[in-house]
Amino acid sequence: MKIVLKHALKVLLLSAVVLSALISGRFFFMSGQLYSSQAEPRYSFKSVARDLFDEASQNYEKSYSSEISIIKNLVSQLFSIPVIPSQIERVEKLSRFCAPAGPSREAGTEIACFASVLDILSEARDAAPDLSGRVRIVENRAVFYINNETPSVSGRLLETGQLTGKSAAGPEQKKYAVPLYFRKNKDEWFLDSDYMFRITGGRTGHLYQDAETFILAEQLWLLSQYKEFSGFDFLLEGDFPAGLNSPSAANTSKSQMERHLKGPALDFYMCLLEFKAGRYKQSYSHISACRALSGENFIVETVFNMILSQRKFGRLIDEKYVQNYRKDPYNYLALMVIGEYYNLNFAFDLSASAFGLASKLNRYLTPHYHVVYANTLENLKNYKAAGDELSKCSSYGPEFYYTRYLAGKKYILAGEDKKAAAEFETVISSLNFAETKREVARWLMEHHLKNGNLPSYYRYRREYYKSFFNSPMFIGLMMVFWFGYMLRKTLARYLMIPFLKALAYFYKNERLCGKIFDAYCNFADGESGVRFYESYIKSVSRQDRPGVFERSSLKLGNYLLSVYRPEEAKKIFAGLLAFRPDCSEALLGLGMAEYDLKNIDIAIEYFMSGIETEHDNHLFYYYAGICNMLKGLKKEAIELIMISYKINSSFEPALNLCNNYLLSNNMITELVAFYDDLFVLGDLNENYVQNYLKLNTCRMDASRILKMTGVYDKIKAARPETYMHMALANRELELFEDASILICRSILLSGGYARLSGLKSPRLLEFAALNLPRYKNLQSFNHELLELGITFRRMGQDAKAEKIFKRIIKRSPDYAYANYMLNNFNRSIELMAAEISESNYPWNNASIVEAIYHCLKETNNPQRLERYREWGIHYARSISNEFGIFSYRYLKYIPKERFLKIISDRETEIKINS
Numbered sequence: 001m002k003i004v005l006k007h008a009l010k011v012l013l014l015s016a017v018v019l020s021a022l023i024s025g026r027f028f029f030m031s032g033q034l035y036s037s038q039a040e041p042r043y044s045f046k047s048v049a050r051d052l053f054d055e056a057s058q059n060y061e062k063s064y065s066s067e068i069s070i071i072k073n074l075v076s077q078l079f080s081i082p083v084i085p086s087q088i089e090r091v092e093k094l095s096r097f098c099a100p101a102g103p104s105r106e107a108g109t110e111i112a113c114f115a116s117v118l119d120i121l122s123e124a125r126d127a128a129p130d131l132s133g134r135v136r137i138v139e140n141r142a143v144f145y146i147n148n149e150t151p152s153v154s155g156r157l158l159e160t161g162q163l164t165g166k167s168a169a170g171p172e173q174k175k176y177a178v179p180l181y182f183r184k185n186k187d188e189w190f191l192d193s194d195y196m197f198r199i200t201g202g203r204t205g206h207l208y209q210d211a212e213t214f215i216l217a218e219q220l221w222l223l224s225q226y227k228e229f230s231g232f233d234f235l236l237e238g239d240f241p242a243g244l245n246s247p248s249a250a251n252t253s254k255s256q257m258e259r260h261l262k263g264p265a266l267d268f269y270m271c272l273l274e275f276k277a278g279r280y281k282q283s284y285s286h287i288s289a290c291r292a293l294s295g296e297n298f299i300v301e302t303v304f305n306m307i308l309s310q311r312k313f314g315r316l317i318d319e320k321y322v323q324n325y326r327k328d329p330y331n332y333l334a335l336m337v338i339g340e341y342y343n344l345n346f347a348f349d350l351s352a353s354a355f356g357l358a359s360k361l362n363r364y365l366t367p368h369y370h371v372v373y374a375n376t377l378e379n380l381k382n383y384k385a386a387g388d389e390l391s392k393c394s395s396y397g398p399e400f401y402y403t404r405y406l407a408g409k410k411y412i413l414a415g416e417d418k419k420a421a422a423e424f425e426t427v428i429s430s431l432n433f434a435e436t437k438r439e440v441a442r443w444l445m446e447h448h449l450k451n452g453n454l455p456s457y458y459r460y461r462r463e464y465y466k467s468f469f470n471s472p473m474f475i476g477l478m479m480v481f482w483f484g485y486m487l488r489k490t491l492a493r494y495l496m497i498p499f500l501k502a503l504a505y506f507y508k509n510e511r512l513c514g515k516i517f518d519a520y521c522n523f524a525d526g527e528s529g530v531r532f533y534e535s536y537i538k539s540v541s542r543q544d545r546p547g548v549f550e551r552s553s554l555k556l557g558n559y560l561l562s563v564y565r566p567e568e569a570k571k572i573f574a575g576l577l578a579f580r581p582d583c584s585e586a587l588l589g590l591g592m593a594e595y596d597l598k599n600i601d602i603a604i605e606y607f608m609s610g611i612e613t614e615h616d617n618h619l620f621y622y623y624a625g626i627c628n629m630l631k632g633l634k635k636e637a638i639e640l641i642m643i644s645y646k647i648n649s650s651f652e653p654a655l656n657l658c659n660n661y662l663l664s665n666n667m668i669t670e671l672v673a674f675y676d677d678l679f680v681l682g683d684l685n686e687n688y689v690q691n692y693l694k695l696n697t698c699r700m701d702a703s704r705i706l707k708m709t710g711v712y713d714k715i716k717a718a719r720p721e722t723y724m725h726m727a728l729a730n731r732e733l734e735l736f737e738d739a740s741i742l743i744c745r746s747i748l749l750s751g752g753y754a755r756l757s758g759l760k761s762p763r764l765l766e767f768a769a770l771n772l773p774r775y776k777n778l779q780s781f782n783h784e785l786l787e788l789g790i791t792f793r794r795m796g797q798d799a800k801a802e803k804i805f806k807r808i809i810k811r812s813p814d815y816a817y818a819n820y821m822l823n824n825f826n827r828s829i830e831l832m833a834a835e836i837s838e839s840n841y842p843w844n845n846a847s848i849v850e851a852i853y854h855c856l857k858e859t860n861n862p863q864r865l866e867r868y869r870e871w872g873i874h875y876a877r878s879i880s881n882e883f884g885i886f887s888y889r890y891l892k893y894i895p896k897e898r899f900l901k902i903i904s905d906r907e908t909e910i911k912i913n914s
Helices: 002-038 052-063 065-079 087-097 110-127 153-160 193-201 207-223 232-236 240-245 249-257 264-276 280-293 298-310 319-327 332-344 348-361 367-379 383-396 402-414 417-427 434-450 454-470 472-486 488-506 510-523 526-539 546-562 566-579 584-596 600-613 618-631 634-647 652-664 668-681 686-698 702-709 720-732 736-750 762-771 778-795 798-811 816-821 825-833 842-859 862-877 896-903
Strands: 133-138 141-146 180-185 188-191 885-887 892-894
Touching (some): 052 348, 065 087, 065 133, 087 110, 110 180, 110 193, 141 207, 193 207, 193 240, 207 232, 207 298, 207 383, 232 264, 240 264, 249 264, 264 280, 264 298, 298 319, 298 332, 332 348, 367 402, 383 402, 383 417, 417 434, 434 454, 454 472, 510 526, 546 566, 546 584, 566 584, 584 600, 618 634, 618 652, 634 668, 652 686, 736 762, 736 778, 798 816, 816 825, 816 842, 842 862, 842 896, 892 896
Antiparallel strands (some): 133 141, 141 180
16 A cells, blocks of 8 residues: 555656646747847837827917917916006006905905015016917916026036036026916916915925925916815815925825815825825825726826826836827926836837926926936936936935935036036935945046146045045945954953963063953953962962052952952952951941841941041941941931041932931931031032922922022032932022023923023023933933923913913823823723832822822822821821921922811912913
């Protein structure tokens, strides 16, 4: 049975091989046939006249000659308006030629509308004083396009030698030029001033955005005359350029637009929004649905084919679309699409004709079509014109800088070295790829050397050599160094340490042996390093080199302590102490070793001996205090730790320990006296200032706060917390302006903007603090914003305060205190209840309870109100009478007695957050 199965499997495999060979052979022979047929272009274009576009334009001009003459006559009269000296006469005459205002025009905007239209007319009159323009008529809509056949100013200046360098290339006009739009009303043509006013008001200043937006908005305006697209009138009466410019509009607009747009109109508008957001697949789905519902509308077909080509399927455009172009020969968007279509099908002469006519109607074809047009001209060997087209792309924004490099390449092919140099000099600083930058720098070197311009030659020679640092070779070398860095421990262990040990065998130097010990500890085996260093210490003569012996013993002992080997460290320090009985470092090391071994009594003896030996060393007092604390002698312990901080005011652990101990034991008088003593001693640091201000602000001790404010300038504050405590102290003194400035500085320091925190202008400080990018620690940033908002509310600037609280909610919807400040009481109750913790100080818990209590009163919740009243009384009783409680009702600290009155409903009612 097994043999039969084995033979059957062989037959099956052999059959599969033969079958696959037959199939692959069939496709191989078919591929030759397919290849020969595919060599032919999809369309021969034999039926397309070479003068298609001129013929279509001439037929169109004949068909609409009467309408065109009417509109040109109207344009002539409009061009005469800007030269009228009287402003009132200008407005009156213009109003006679404008279409009646729509019902949505806001009151008071009529003058602004006419002023905007007059500016457009002035620009158009300067550009075409002889009415050299084209009139496009689409049923009841008409557009007057000004001819753009004149060369750019920058091109003329460059040819005359008046313009070089960075300003030489690219079109000079940075603002999108608006054509004149007309609509027919009762067989009369009127200027559509409302549309022109809104389209000019929607300029962003970014030419790429404006060019795309105005092209798409024009399609909306033309389609709005048809019944199925009548909903576009609603869009055109609003701020439609802002909707088209917003990248997130497609996500939020559909549900809103469904009330006004139906069927093909909704799909067409969503198509434009998705197209502007760069989502071409979704845009194609919408335009396909619109196309199916709208019949054979040529404008819809044009947008459909535009998106088809943007999705890299331009070869699928039907040639019948080109034939339909004859109906609307001045549709520059259709000409751009047709130009790309012929470019993809290698009919470059037809493509150039289409793009040439489109560029006369609209100078700004958008970068995509400028590049396609340049490719067409390059294939026709017209390199200079191709370079001109690529150069235009740079005016759309800095992101199109690379087209300057391509333009320079085309100018070189055309023999226009001067123009190529201008483009290359502009773009070289923006090029990131090393090979490209080196190519440009080398060409500029040779060009300037040939022309005898030595300063420019040396400058670009320097750029040429600098480009090597960004080259793959340089990056490869950096990777080798990085690889060596990653293997540094291995290299140190097997190469550096043996070499240094061999060197130390002949030359025993303290510094060399110390480096070997450090290398062992950092890169190799610490135990081997200890053995090596012990042998070195034994070899050192104590009589001849006592300093070397002492320093080396301390280094070894401290290392043993750091790796928690106290027994061995104790032997080293004991030997050193026997050698020099007054060695304070040895006493400190012995004390630390005994402390690690839990021999507290012996450790205290060493620390006290150290105090007698070196009474200025704060560490002896500190560790002696710690040991006494462990023994339960807290009073003696805290006194020693206080002395430690008085000796060294930069030793923050001592200050924090004293502060926390005295606060937790309610020893407020002792803590105040301690801080007063330190204030008298001077040498104040930031940690001391923070604790001092926090304490006396809670105590509402205005005299001590004022004393500290007098030394603010002497303290070199660098921490945001220090500025925050200074601000809160100033706010309690009702110095609100100073408080807001200090909070803004705290915000800037938290965000890493130390230089900006030194700004002198309060307005600039506030602007920088509220408008710079987001910060890493969002919770800290929210707290700083909350304090700034409270300060503004204390100043009476409620609008500013509310704006800040809303900003907090936008980033952190669950931030309890911002919800409270915005009177969102139900939400505040739940969020603030979670803030109460036994780890908080009782005055902080009491403050939160007071806020919850007010929220419960506002929401009329008597059961929970009684419970929180008991909690408030409980927390208040555990607070010293010297301490105040921050009231979210008054937004300042209040005495304990007043808090009890509030929590017991014995105070006159006052509106919350007023």
